[in-house]
Amino acid sequence: MTVPETMRAVRVTRHGGPEVLERARLPLPAPRQGEVLVRVAAAALNNTDLWTREGAYGRPADPRALSGWRGPVDFPRVQGADVAGRITAVGTGTPGNLLGRRVVIDPAIYDGTGPDAHPVGLMGSERDGGYAEYVTAPAERVHDMTASPLTDDQLAALPTAYGTALGMIERGRLREGETALVTGASGGVGIALTQIARARGARVIAVSSGPKADAVRAAGAHEVIDRTRDLTGQLRAAAPGGIDIALDVVAGGLVADGLPLLREGGRWVVAGALGGYDLTFDVRRLYLRNTRLIGSSMHTPAHFGLLMDLARRGDIRPPIAAVFPLEEAARAQEELARRHHIGKIVLRPGS
Template sequence: MSETMRAVRITGHGGTEVLGPVRVPVPEPRADEVLVRVAAVALNNTDLWTREGAYGRPGDPDALSGWRGPVDFPRIQGADVAGRIAAVGARVAGDAVGRRVVVDPAVYDSDGPDANPVGLMGSERDGGYAEYVTAPAGRVHDVTDSPLTDDQLAALPTAYGTALGMVERARLAKGETALVSGASGGVGLALVQIARARGARVLAISSGAKADAVREAGAHTVVDRGRDLGGQLRAAAPEGVDVALDVVAGDLLAEGLPLLREGGRWVVAGALGGYGVAFDVRRLYLHNAQLIGSAMHTPRHFGLLMDLARRGALRPVIAAAFPLEQAARAQERLAARSHVGKIVLHPRAA
């Protein structure tokens, strides 16, 4: 193994100019860690927002900040890693070397199955925009026998983990009607697929140009976000929806909350439409509705996701792949939001 590796780091908050290819030492796994040779790493909106410092802080929403606070620069980005174990720490069984794996990127607040994520690989610790990355052995999942490609496996952790966390927290049941916002994005497509697999009727919001791809992912009905959204939603679901799976928030939450049926659940895991929201709180308490925040997944959720991956029960859509050195170009493509599915980088480790 080479003593150095290629990586792409951010040196501060800013535009893509802060992304820079470098050669750095290959990280050494600690006693309870493994070293993963990265085959593919998927991009997420969190890559953009961490680079831009767009998360804000409690009491100061406009502050430059990472996912959970200040970022320790320089930082190798990349939460979503698929690859093979190249080496193990002193307290990890040596027969793990060579196994094909997906890394759970979350840093949790405890060791239990329902622990909350309080950090993220690529933000609070170095990630997979590199030939190698270390991870705790307990957060690395063996998917050697999965029929999915490396690119598809890399597409799972953040997008599908977030989606499965939303669906689980919403307690979505067979036969219910689920509204999915931002349905052509990485999390949105995952939500469509998972909700459909749960036996829900899926009502998706997307642009007209991407509607066919969203239907192919499993949506029963797709409404165009660009024209009279409220009218379209009321026409498509005249009896209301049981669950909203929302990565947009903004005006959609205020306009859509009255669509919830009695006891409905509105789950928010993003703010693409804006984080400042005003809504009629009477529509919440008079109808026993629930407004639920959902940040990523728990260890239990991620275990369920990996079971689906081993069976090939989910089929992530890959929009484009770039070599590692083109990370800035890949992030620009992600920010343009003209694609459907996931964008991945290939470090091509030796």
Template sequence: MGAPETMRAVRIAEHGGPEVLEPAEVAVPVPQAGEVLVEVGAVALNNTDLWTREGAYGRPGDPKALSGWRGPIGFPRIQGADVAGRVVAVGAGVDGGLTGRRVVVDPAIYDGDGPDANPVGLMGSERDGGYAEYVTAPATRVHDVTESPLTDDQLATLPTAYGTALGMIERGRLTRGETVLVSGASGGVGIALIQIARARGAKVLAISSGPKIGAVRDAGAHEVLDRARDIPEQIRAAAPEGIDVVAGDLVGEVLPLLREGGRWVVAGALGGYDVTFDVRRLYLHNAQVIGSAMHTPTHFGLLMDLARRGEIQPVIAARFPLDQAAEAQEELARRGHVGKIVMRP
């Protein structure tokens, strides 16, 4: 099969607005020992793409510093964490049987080789990603999903959004019969949380607004709460016995509605990074605040099992060609959509 010598890609050479996304003709990367070369079938967009491009992650002790996910980025950088495609070449020491297989790439760069390793870097940030026709990845991080009934577009939506959601659900120890509250339910992670929590047998309450409410209900939420109305009042009506797990922001007003031993799992800062709450509601009720950055290798393996069996149905909000990456990111930033935005090289 093989690959050509050059490819189309979209890179950033500095932090800034959508205008720093530059189409380029670059050399196709060569898979090193232990790596594979993947022809990109689809790449999904994430808030991480916007924050990385803007340098919005801050640094310890300096929250306003321009920074990538885990520190300074090496420019120029090809963005894009979420890739589905086919293996077209393998590096030294890699089983040639992977060639031709349909795969999803785990974009995390881990702090170790164990099953519970933590992500300390991300494809598209700490190494080149999938805003391109081809991308390399460690062979240990590509998962064969040839048998999955999902399309490449759907598979590409899984790594960051569904990986983050599954990490939240696992770290929050959500079990069958419990009640989970999903805030920001119309986004990629929100829809993923709803679908995975439903598959787990939990009761799902979701917060959304306006025209998105119907789509969030269609995604599987048992009850959709209107952000424009009194949230605590709606929660008390929908779950008088309280909430077991909160997935997302809203801590101040929702913390008193957690059950004894309830868990609040945070995986982002879209609602702002400066949060105030009454710490007495935390310790008097044995509640927990849990930070959750993406997923572990174990979590990602569980996610790929769901994908092979087709037990989740990702929602595609829009599709763009690769050369419209700036427009695709602007669409993502407007937050008018439900589900995931994908690009097809």
């Protein structure tokens, strides 16, 4: 298969607003030993794209410091963690039978080689990502989705949002028949949590704004409560017996208010801080009822494999909110930041 010598890309040049995204013509990346070259069919946007561009992650010693996901960003950087496409070239030591395969890339950079390794970096942050016509990836991190009934846009929507959701559900050990609270339910991770928790046989109580309630119900929520009203009062009415597990991407004051609503042995799993990261809660609510507060960052290789199995069977179908050509990446990020949409926003480099 013939590939060009250069490619179109959009990269971030420094921390700042959408204006720091620049269009560029770059040399085609060459796959190194053990890597593959993927022609990008679709690249989905995530909040991590916004926060990496803004430098909003902070550092352990200085929560307000400009920083990427795991520290300083090596600018310029091609963003984009979520990629679906086809393998067009392979590096030395990589099986040639991968050529032409339709794949999804696991974007995580792990701290080890085992199935339970932790993510310590991310494509689009610690290495170049999918805001481009081509991207390289380790061969062991590409998953063959040739037989999946999902579209390229839907496949690209999976890695970060659905991987994060499945990581939360696996780490929280959600069981069939349990009552699960999902916060931020109309966002990418929230929709994924709702779909997967429902598929696991949980009773799902979702928190969203009124205008988006119907879409959240369509994703599988049994009940939707309005985040603009008395949340704890609504939760007590919706789950008078308490909550088994909270799948939370909002945090903030909701953690302190919600911990007392957990049943004996309940779990509160946090994978985001849209509502604030600096909070205070009564620690007695943890130990007196044997509850657990669990931090969850993305997924493990084992979690990602489970996610790809779901996608091959078509058991999950991410909703797509909008599609933009690659050159309009800045406008796409602006649309993402407005949070008026439901589902994923996708870039198509071929458009």
